[in-house]
Amino acid sequence: MIYRGLLKEHSSALNIIFHIFDWVGIIFAGWLAHRIYLAGWFMPGSYSIVIGVVVLLSALLFPRFNLYKPWRGASIIEEMKAMTLAWILVLLLLFTFAFATKMGVQFSRGWIGIWSLLGWTILIGSRVLLRTVLRWLRRHGYNQRRVVIVGSNTLGGEVLGRLVNSPWMGLKIVRFFCTESPTLGSTYQVSVVEGTAGIAEYVEKEMIDQVWIAMPFKEEDKVKSILHELRHRTVDIRYVPDFFGFRMLNHSISEIAGLPVLDLSVSPMEGTNRIIKALEDRVLAALILSLISPLLVVIAIGVKLSSPGPVFYRQERVGWNGKIFMMLKFRSMPINIESAGILWGGAKNKSVTPFGAFLRKTSLDELPQFINVLKGDMSIVGPRPERPIFVEKFKAEIPDYMKKHLVKAGITGWAQINGWRGDTDLAKRIEHDLYYIENWSLWFDLQIILLTIYKGFINENAY
Numbered sequence: 129m130i131y132r133g134l135l136k137e138h139s140s141a142l143n144i145i146f147h148i149f150d151w152v153g154i155i156f157a158g159w160l161a162h163r164i165y166l167a168g169w170f171m172p173g174s175y176s177i178v179i180g181v182v183v184l185l186s187a188l189l190f191p192r193f194n195l196y197k198p199w200r201g202a203s204i205i206e207e208m209k210a211m212t213l214a215w216i217l218v219l220l221l222l223f224t225f226a227f228a229t230k231m232g233v234q235f236s237r238g239w240i241g242i243w244s245l246l247g248w249t250i251l252i253g254s255r256v257l258l259r260t261v262l263r264w265l266r267r268h269g270y271n272q273r274r275v276v277i278v279g280s281n282t283l284g285g286e287v288l289g290r291l292v293n294s295p296w297m298g299l300k301i302v303r304f305f306c307t308e309s310p311t312l313g314s315t316y317q318v319s320v321v322e323g324t325a326g327i328a329e330y331v332e333k334e335m336i337d338q339v340w341i342a343m344p345f346k347e348e349d350k351v352k353s354i355l356h357e358l359r360h361r362t363v364d365i366r367y368v369p370d371f372f373g374f375r376m377l378n379h380s381i382s383e384i385a386g387l388p389v390l391d392l393s394v395s396p397m398e399g400t401n402r403i404i405k406a407l408e409d410r411v412l413a414a415l416i417l418s419l420i421s422p423l424l425v426v427i428a429i430g431v432k433l434s435s436p437g438p439v440f441y442r443q444e445r446v447g448w449n450g451k452i453f454m455m456l457k458f459r460s461m462p463i464n465i466e467s468a469g470i471l472w473g474g475a476k477n478k479s480v481t482p483f484g485a486f487l488r489k490t491s492l493d494e495l496p497q498f499i500n501v502l503k504g505d506m507s508i509v510g511p512r513p514e515r516p517i518f519v520e521k522f523k524a525e526i527p528d529y530m531k532k533h534l535v536k537a538g539i540t541g542w543a544q545i546n547g548w549r550g551d552t553d554l555a556k557r558i559e560h561d562l563y564y565i566e567n568w569s570l571w572f573d574l575q576i577i578l579l580t581i582y583k584g585f586i587n588e589n590a591y
Contacts, residue, residue, distance in 0.1 A: 143196050149258060150190060151183050153250040158182075161243035166236060174234060178222070182247075185218045204259055208252055215248050266298025273298060276331060278305040278324055278354055279342030283370050285312055287342040292316045302334055307343060307350060324350075328357045342368040377531060377566050395534040396568040397448075404570055405536075409508055412577075413501040420495060427458055427492060434483035437463040440496060445513035448536040452516060453505040455537075456496035460484025497539045509573045510538025511561035512549070526554060532561045535568070540580045 158179040162171050171179075190196065193214040195207070225231075266272055277288055284306060291299050303319045304312070305327055310320045331339060339358060343351055351367070358365060377393045397405055417424075428439045441459040444452055460480050480488060487493040500506040506513070511532040514522070523529045543549065543560035564572070 146196055146255075146258065147187070149254045150186060150195075150251060153254050154183050154186060154247050155179055157247040157250050158243050161239050161246050165238045165242050175239075178235065182218060182222060185221055186214070189218055189221075190214050204256060207255060207259070211251055211255060212248065215251060219244055263296040263298075267295045270298075272300045273337035274302050274335065275299045275338045275340060276303050276305065276327070276336050277301060277340045277342060278307065278327065279340075279368070280307050280344065280347075281311045283344065283368065284342040287340060287368050288312070288316055288318065291340075292318070299338070302336060303330065307347070324354055324357070327354065328361055331358065331361050331363050336363055338364045338366060340366045340368060342370075344370040377534060377562065393531060393534075396565060397535055401568075405507065405573075406504075408570060408573060409501050409504075409506075409536075412508055413498045417498050417502065420498075423492075424495060427487065427495070430483050431458050431460075431487075435459075435462055435481045441493075444516055445537065446516055446519045446533065447505060447513055448533060450519075450530070450533050453500070453513075455506070455513060456499055458484075458487055458493040458496060460487050460493050494539055501539065505536075507536040507538045509541055509564075509576045510536050511541055511564070512544065512557075513537035522554065526558055528562060529558055531565070532558060535565055540576060542576055545576055545579045545583060 158175070159171060162168055162175060190211075193210045195210055195214060226235075275291065277284055277291075279285075279287060284304060288301060288304055291297065291301055301316070301318045303321065304310075305324045306312070306320055306322050307324065308322070310322055312320055327339075330336070339354075341351055341354060355365065377396075431439050437459060439459060441457045441461070442454045443457070445455040447453050461484055462479060462481060484493070497506055498508075501508055519529075541561065542564040543557040546560055548557040548560055564576075
């Protein structure tokens with residue numbers, strides 16, 4: 129007898145339910161928008177046809193965004209993002225077709241706008257509701273999958289702990305086959321045995337749904353042996369690689385030339401993300417420069433009157449992919465102040481003009497860097513850039529220092545709004561920079577910008 133588990137027996141039914149919820153949600157949103165904006169209980173045939181076209185587009189496109197794949201264990205936020213992108217694409221195709229055929233004039237723009245917003249709200253709301261119900265059922269023992277873990281005390285124990293402490297995923301750990309002398313004991317109230325003898329028979333007898341293999345890369349032969357032993361079983365097999373010792377940034381699995389490639393450390397600024405980031409920087413930089421241009425003129429006059437020399441201070445900095453660029457600042461020091469040599473840190477002891485001290489304390493000396501952003505040298509949000517001479521020094525002293533250059537340097541950043549600027553712990557600053565790179569999103573950028581404005585530009589570490 130082949131046992132596939134309760135969820136797998138009804139997975140097609142669940143899939144259909146998700147489809148129906150989406151289609152009904154789109155239709156209901158269209159009708160509700162018509163009722164709200166046009167005060168009609170019955171829609172004209174042309175409006176019904178448009179709604180039907182959108183339902184058809186969603187039926188064709190939503191699966192392309194993996195909206196009907198099993199999301200067990202995945203973040204609801206990720207599913208919401210996928211749904212949002214899919215809905216936007218459907219609307220864009222609809223608007224493009226309406227524009228090309230000049231059919232858009234036949235329909236109320238207000239109705240289309242309200243329908244678009246209501247449709248998104250209902251699609252997201254229904255997904256969250258369904259996932260919440262499924263998670264509640266799994267947490268209370270329904271719709272579960274029976275899982276066996278095979279691994280070492282360290283890696284296998286890590287996997288065991290995470291799965292046991294996430295009951296909403298509905299993964300019931302039945303047994304842990306430890307590849308070494310077990311040290312976990314009864315910590316998680318799971319049966320623990322030493323070795324993998326009899327695993328195939330156990331999987332068949334106990335009707336196991338999944339086998340999770342959590343073993344280091346160096347034990348490749350053992351992994352192959354386990355896979356060979358399970359070759360006649362219909363159980364799902366998952367491999368958890370030993371990544372806990374790696375510093376990973378935006379890790380994922382991609383396919384290149386037909387080969388599965390595991391990305392351990394890559395820049396998030398690829399494809400669509402790169403376009404989004406560029407648009408964000410250019411649009412905001414142009415807007416901000418237009419708004420602060422009178423202030424820039426006043427500061428420029430102040431710099432010129434306070435001491436002899438140029439208004440701007442140009443300095444070599446290392447940016448994206450290690451490329452050197454000239455970063456702009458309002459000059460705050462007398463000219464030739466660094467003729468005796470360049471020193472890192474000690475900003476409090478450096479000679480600055482009285483007006484320059486004010487600029488540094490308020491961070492107003494950084495404002496010309498919006499010109500760097502407009503030129504494409506920098507971003508508004510990102511790790512702060514450093515001089516080439518110090519990059520050479522720090523990359524040998526601080527682990528993963530060069531990974532900060534996987535994105536463009538920024539005027540402000542996650543490290544800066546958390547107080548790590550000026551003469552503060554550089555290792556802590558890098559930790560925050562790498563956290564930003566790993567978790568980058570447009571929303572994270574906007575959060576940092578808002579926090580920069582909220583917390584103000586004045587900082588005790590700014591000199």
